[in-house]
Structure formats: C-alpha cells, structure tokens
Amino acid sequence: MGRTSAAGQLALWVGRKGKGTARLRWADAELVLYVSGLQIIAAEGDDHERLAAAFGLTDGGEWFAEAAAAVAAGQVSQAEANAVVKRALSERLRDFLMAPDAEASFDSALPFEPKGLTISYPHLVMEMGLGPGGEDLVGVFLPDPALILRRLPDFPKRVGALGLTEEGMAILAKVNDQRTAQEISDPSPHGRDLALRLLAAAAGAGLVEAVSRVAETPLSTPPPRFGLAPRRRIWPRVALVLALVVGAALLLYFRPWEGAVVAGGGGPWAVAVDSGCQPAELERLYRRQEQDKANLRVVPFGRGEGQCYRLVWGHFPSEDAAKGAMAHLPSGVVARGFAPHIVRAESTSP
Known part of the structure; x- marks a missing residue:
C-alpha cells in the first residue's frame, strides 16, 4: 500500500485520539477543524455562505461561535443552529474527501475550549x-x-x-x-x-x-551437504502409515462431510446459554456463534436503551422439548456463571 491519502491521514489522526488542529486544503479552499476526544469543538473556513443564509450577516468567524450568537439573538433555535453547522461541515468535509488534490496537516494547538455545541x-x-x-x-x-x-x-x-x-x-x-x-x-x-x-x-x-x-518471507534454503548417504530407516515410514490409518479412522468416526445435526429438529424454543449488553459482550457472543452456527444464534431481547442479547442453543418445537434437552447440553456451551434457561427465540442472527 502506498502513501496514505489525506482522507486516511485525517481518519487515523482522529482515531488515534488526535487532539488539536486539522488543516484540510484542496483546490483554493481550506477547512480547519479543532478536535478533542473525537469531538469537533470548533471549525473555520469557507462555508459557502450556508451560515450567512441561516443566521443573517456573519463576520466569517468560527462556525460554532456564529451559531451560538444566532441562538442568543433569538434568530434560530439551538436545534436549528446545530443542524446548520452539521450540514455545512458535512458538505465541506465531503468536498475535501472527494478532491484529488486534498492535503491535510495537523498540530497540537487548540485555541478553543469545548463549550455548548460539539459534533x-x-x-x-x-x-x-x-x-x-x-x-x-x-x-x-x-x-x-x-x-x-x-x-x-x-x-x-x-x-x-x-x-x-x-x-x-x-x-x-x-x-x-x-x-x-x-x-x-x-x-x-x-x-x-x-x-x-x-x-x-x-x-x-x-x-x-x-x-x-x-507478505510471508520464505525461509532461505540451506546449502546442500555432501557426504555419505544415510542409512535407510524404517521407523519414519511405519509412523507415516500409522498416521494415515489413524486419520482415516477419525474421518470415518466424525464424518465431516455430513451436515451438522440441528439439536431439537427445528422450532422456536431454545436454551439460553450466554448473554450480554455491551458491544464487547455482543462481539463475544457472535464469536461463540461461529463455533456452531447450526445450533447457536444471537437473539435480541428488551427494548430501547435496555436492549441486550442472548446466545441460545437448539431449535426445539416446544418448551417441554427444550427443557428435556437442558440436562444434555454439550460440554462448554454454557458460559461460566450463567444459569441456562428456556426462551422462545424465533428471530435469528447473521
């Protein structure tokens, strides 16, 4: 991969907790963003007169301050001012991102303190x-x-x-x-x-x-060694034959070519074996689901801010069938410290 683009430089600077000033230049335009903790706390530059149209005459100063002044003067509501600044930022940032001659530079100077509006x-x-x-x-x-x-x-x-x-x-x-x-x-x-x-x-x-x-670096080939030919050894060949026999036996036993068996045969009832609410916990549930996608699935429960997720096992036609299977859950399927219980889980996850 070659030199990181200006768009990539900006994303990495913000993503790595950049704090200070980002100067974005393209064509004959410039947009200056003041960033702290992933938040844009101030902005300067040509806004294509979007602020002037919304707030009346402006002196071309810092955008967030112009919005605050318009709210204080009763020209617009706080929500309207926020929307105007956000729209102007989106438009000018998009112009920068799409420009073939875009350039970005960064420094730690932060002349503004976060107050009121941040994006x-x-x-x-x-x-x-x-x-x-x-x-x-x-x-x-x-x-x-x-x-x-x-x-x-x-x-x-x-x-x-x-x-x-x-x-x-x-x-x-x-x-x-x-x-x-x-x-x-x-x-x-x-x-x-x-x-x-x-x-x-x-x-x-x-x-x-x-x-x-x-890219993987190939190991250097050792120089050939000249000398007496080694005597033939029979044990490596015997070990190879034994390994092949054992491998064949394992294949016949596990039969990986056959489809995975769906516990319960199908139905909306299942056994909850794990749960979580935070992003990291949800990520863990999806990783566990990958281990047995035929029987494990992530399903949501709760509403709004209280929504969480369960990892459930099996597809049973009735509640009684699911209860009967609880005594025969596969080893390790229940999360440590989690009390398995029966749930009706018709929805499935990817």
Missing part, C-alpha cells in the same frame, strides 16, 4: 458514509477491499456509542485484525455492497485502520 467526528462520517451519496466515499475510505481491517483504540466502546442496528453491529464484530474487508463483506447475509459500505465508513470514521497484508 462527534465518528458519527458525522458514519452518517456521510451510510447516507445519500455515501457509495461515492467507499473508495475514498477503503481504496482496496483486499486490505486487512485493524481495530483502532477503544473499538468496542466507540462502536457501541454509534447506536447501530443489530445488523451493523454484527458486521463490525467480524473485524478481528486478520480478515480483509472483502473476506467480511463477500459472505455477509446483509449483502456485499452494504457491508463494504459500512466497513469503509468505519475506516473513514477512525474506528478501524486498513492495512496491507504482510
């Missing part, structure tokens, strides 16, 4: 990537789907703060510092394009970093 950079970019026209930003944030996605600091916490749907959480839970974007998006049950768009937006938002796969 989350990850939220802003995720909305840009998943909103109208977001497909145009996929190649900007993720120039090659063959790149490996590596988590940046506080990944579970940041993903949880986005308020994504269960489907979005499931896609991002696949990021494990080893899979490429293509390896995650191609088999996604939600569709390749949607998954790739979400992964690209995550890269642009500073949640993950796209890196090249490190």
Whole structure:
C-alpha cells in the first residue's frame, strides 16, 4: 500500500485520539477543524455562505461561535443552529474527501475550549458514509477491499456509542485484525455492497485502520551437504502409515462431510446459554456463534436503551422439548456463571 491519502491521514489522526488542529486544503479552499476526544469543538473556513443564509450577516468567524450568537439573538433555535453547522461541515468535509488534490496537516494547538455545541467526528462520517451519496466515499475510505481491517483504540466502546442496528453491529464484530474487508463483506447475509459500505465508513470514521497484508518471507534454503548417504530407516515410514490409518479412522468416526445435526429438529424454543449488553459482550457472543452456527444464534431481547442479547442453543418445537434437552447440553456451551434457561427465540442472527 502506498502513501496514505489525506482522507486516511485525517481518519487515523482522529482515531488515534488526535487532539488539536486539522488543516484540510484542496483546490483554493481550506477547512480547519479543532478536535478533542473525537469531538469537533470548533471549525473555520469557507462555508459557502450556508451560515450567512441561516443566521443573517456573519463576520466569517468560527462556525460554532456564529451559531451560538444566532441562538442568543433569538434568530434560530439551538436545534436549528446545530443542524446548520452539521450540514455545512458535512458538505465541506465531503468536498475535501472527494478532491484529488486534498492535503491535510495537523498540530497540537487548540485555541478553543469545548463549550455548548460539539459534533462527534465518528458519527458525522458514519452518517456521510451510510447516507445519500455515501457509495461515492467507499473508495475514498477503503481504496482496496483486499486490505486487512485493524481495530483502532477503544473499538468496542466507540462502536457501541454509534447506536447501530443489530445488523451493523454484527458486521463490525467480524473485524478481528486478520480478515480483509472483502473476506467480511463477500459472505455477509446483509449483502456485499452494504457491508463494504459500512466497513469503509468505519475506516473513514477512525474506528478501524486498513492495512496491507504482510507478505510471508520464505525461509532461505540451506546449502546442500555432501557426504555419505544415510542409512535407510524404517521407523519414519511405519509412523507415516500409522498416521494415515489413524486419520482415516477419525474421518470415518466424525464424518465431516455430513451436515451438522440441528439439536431439537427445528422450532422456536431454545436454551439460553450466554448473554450480554455491551458491544464487547455482543462481539463475544457472535464469536461463540461461529463455533456452531447450526445450533447457536444471537437473539435480541428488551427494548430501547435496555436492549441486550442472548446466545441460545437448539431449535426445539416446544418448551417441554427444550427443557428435556437442558440436562444434555454439550460440554462448554454454557458460559461460566450463567444459569441456562428456556426462551422462545424465533428471530435469528447473521
């Protein structure tokens, strides 16, 4: 992978907890963002007169201060002022991201203190990537789907703060510092394009970093050794034959070519074997689901801010059938300290 683009530099600076000033230049335009703790706390630059149209005459100063002044003067409500600034930021940031001559520079100077309005950079970019026209930003944030996605600091916490749907959480839970974007998006049950768009937006938002796969260096071939030919040994051959026999026996016993057996035969009832509410816990549940996708699935329960997730086992036609199976759960399927119980879980997860 070559030189990191200006869009990539900005995402990494924010994602690695950059604090200070980001100067974004393209064509004859400049946008200056003042960032602290993933939050844009101030902005300066040409806003294409969007603030002037909403707030009346302005002196071309700092955007957030202009919005605060308009609210204080009773020209607009706080919500309206926030929306104007956010829209102006989205438009100018998009212009920067799409510009072929975009450049970015950073320093630690932070002349503004957060007060009143702040805008989350990850939220802003995720909305840009998943909103109208977001497909145009996929190649900007993720120039090659063959790149490996590596988590940046506080990944579970940041993903949880986005308020994504269960489907979005499931896609991002696949990021494990080893899979490429293509390896995650191609088999996604939600569709390749949607998954790739979400992964690209995550890269642009500073949640993950796209890196090249490190090529394996072949071991150097030792120089040939000349001398007497070794005497033939029979034991290595005997060991090889024994290994083949054992391997064949294991194949006949486990029969991996046969489909996985669905516990219970099918139905809406299951045994809850694990649960969690936090992003990191949900990620653990999805990893466990991968171990036996025929019988394990993640299902939500609760509503709103109280929504959590269960990992359930089996597909039983009735509650009694599920209860009867509780005494015969596979070893290790119940999480340590978790009390298994019967639930009706008709929905399934990816």
